[in-house]
Amino acid sequence: MSEVETAIQPGRGWLSYVRPAFLVLVSFAGGLALLYGVLQQAPAGAARWIDVLFGALASAALVFSRRAPVPVALALAGVAAVFASGGLANMLALYAVARHRQLTVALLIASFNVVCGCFFWTLYPKNSSLLLTFTVNVAIAAALTAWGALRQAQKALLDSYRERAERLEREQELREREIRRAERTRIAREMHDAVAHRISLVALHAGGLDVMPDPAQSDVRRSAELIRSAAVQALEELRVAIGVLRADEPRSLEQPGLDRVDDLLRDAADAGQRVAVARAPDIADGVPPDVGRAAYRIVQEGLTNARKHAPGSAVSLTLRRTSGGLLLQIRNPLTAERLEMPGSDRGLIGLTERVALTGGTLHYGISESHQFELCAELMWK
Numbered sequence: 534m535s536e537v538e539t540a541i542q543p544g545r546g547w548l549s550y551v552r553p554a555f556l557v558l559v560s561f562a563g564g565l566a567l568l569y570g571v572l573q574q575a576p577a578g579a580a581r582w583i584d585v586l587f588g589a590l591a592s593a594a595l596v597f598s599r600r601a602p603v604p605v606a607l608a609l610a611g612v613a614a615v616f617a618s619g620g621l622a623n624m625l626a627l628y629a630v631a632r633h634r635q636l637t638v639a640l641l642i643a644s645f646n647v648v649c650g651c652f653f654w655t656l657y658p659k660n661s662s663l664l665l666t667f668t669v670n671v672a673i674a675a676a677l678t679a680w681g682a683l684r685q686a687q688k689a690l691l692d693s694y695r696e697r698a699e700r701l702e703r704e705q706e707l708r709e710r711e712i713r714r715a716e717r718t719r720i721a722r723e724m725h726d727a728v729a730h731r732i733s734l735v736a737l738h739a740g741g742l743d744v745m746p747d748p749a750q751s752d753v754r755r756s757a758e759l760i761r762s763a764a765v766q767a768l769e770e771l772r773v774a775i776g777v778l779r780a781d782e783p784r785s786l787e788q789p790g791l792d793r794v795d796d797l798l799r800d801a802a803d804a805g806q807r808v809a810v811a812r813a814p815d816i817a818d819g820v821p822p823d824v825g826r827a828a829y830r831i832v833q834e835g836l837t838n839a840r841k842h843a844p845g846s847a848v849s850l851t852l853r854r855t856s857g858g859l860l861l862q863i864r865n866p867l868t869a870e871r872l873e874m875p876g877s878d879r880g881l882i883g884l885t886e887r888v889a890l891t892g893g894t895l896h897y898g899i900s901e902s903h904q905f906e907l908c909a910e911l912m913w914k
Contacts, residue, residue: 553596556625560592563621572617574659588618595622598629606630606642614649615656623649624677631681639681643674733840759803790825791817791859794832794852801836801848808836812852820859824911827887828852828861831895834884835863835907842905843868858893858912864904884909 568575568584576584591612598605606626613623627646631639650670654663661669789796794817801808817825832850839848843865851862881897888895893911900906 560622564588564618574657584616587616591619591622602629807847839865863907
C-alpha cells in the first residue's frame with residue numbers, strides 16, 4: 534500500500550511515469566486474482582472477457598485518481614458492482630478519496646462502496662452469504678477510509694511543522710537583520726562621537742595658531758605635532774569604524790569606559806582646553822560596563838561641544854555618585870566666538886537615546902547662570 538500511496542502522489546521526471554504504471558499493473562493483477570482465484574462464482578465465457586476488459590479500464594482510470602478522486606471513486610465503485618476484476622481498483626480509488634478529501638466525503642464514498650458490494654452479491658450470491666459480504670465490505674471500506682484519513686492528517690501535521698519551521702527561520706533572519714542594522718547604527722554613532730572629538734581637537738589647535746600674533750617656531754612645531762597626532766587618531770578610528778561597517782557581521786568597536794575619562798582630559802589639556810574636574814578618585818569602581826561607556830561618551834561629547842561652541846572657555850566637569858547611580862554635569866560659559874565646524878544636535882540626540890537605554894535621564898540647555906549645561910543621571914540600582 535505504501536507504493537500505492539506514493540504512486541498516487543505526483544512525481545518528478547521518469548518517476549512520474551513509472552509510479553502510475555506500477556499502480557495500474559498492481560491493480561489489474563489484483564483484479565485478475567479476484568476473478569480467477571478468489572471468487573467461487575464468477576462470469577464465464579464472453580462475460581469473463583468483458584469483465585477483464587472493464588477491469589483493465591478501471592485500473593487505467595486510477596491514473597486520474599489524484600487529480601479527480603471523487604468522480605473516479607464513484608465510477609469505479611459502479612464498475613466493481615458488476616465486474617469482479619475492478620474490485621482492487623475500486624479499493625484504491627476509495628483510499629485516494631480518504632487521502633486527499635474531507636472525511637465526510639470519504640465516508641459517503643465508502644457507504645456507496647458497501648452498497649455496490651451488496652449489489653455484486655445479488656449477481657453472484659454463491660460466493661458467500663449476504664451478511665458475510667456486508668461485513669467484509671464494511672470492514673474494508675472502514676479500514677481504507679481510516680488509513681487514508683490518517684495519512685492525510687499526518688501530512689497536514691508535517692506541513693504545519695514545516696511551515697512553522699520556515700516561519701521561525703524567516704523570523705530569525707529578520708531578527709538577525711534587525712540586530713545587524715541596530716549594531717551598524719550604534720557603530721555609526723560611536724564613529725560620530727569618536728571622530729568629532731578628534732576633529733574638534735584639530736580645529737582647536739589650528740584656531741590657536743591662527744589667533745597667535747607672532748608664534749614661535751617651537752609653538753608652531755608643537756601645535757603641528759598635536760594636529761598631526763589628532764588627525765592620525767581620527768583617521769585610524771574612522772578606518773576601523775568603516776572596516777567594521779563593511780564587514781558582513783559587524784563587530785563592536787572598542788568601548789572605553791569611565792576609567793578612560795582621564796584620556797579625554799589629557800587630550801583636552803594638550804589642546805589648551807581648561808577643564809576643572811570634581812570627582813572622587815574611585816568614581817569608576819563598581820560602575821557597570823554599559824553605564825561606564827555611556828558616561829565616557831557623555832564626557833566626550835560635552836568637551837567636544839565646549840571646544841566647538843565656546844573655544845578658550847573654562848569647562849567644569851562634575852562626577853559624583855548618587856543613591857542609585859552616577860551624576861555627570863558639564864558646564865561652559867556662553868561666548869560669541871565659536872569654531873566654524875559643521876554639526877547639528879545629532880550627538881546630543883544620540884546621547885539622550887544612549888542614556889535612556891540605561892534607564893537614566895539626560896538634560897541639556899542654558900542654565901540660570903547663563904551657562905550651557907549638560908547633565909545626565911545614570912542609574913543601575
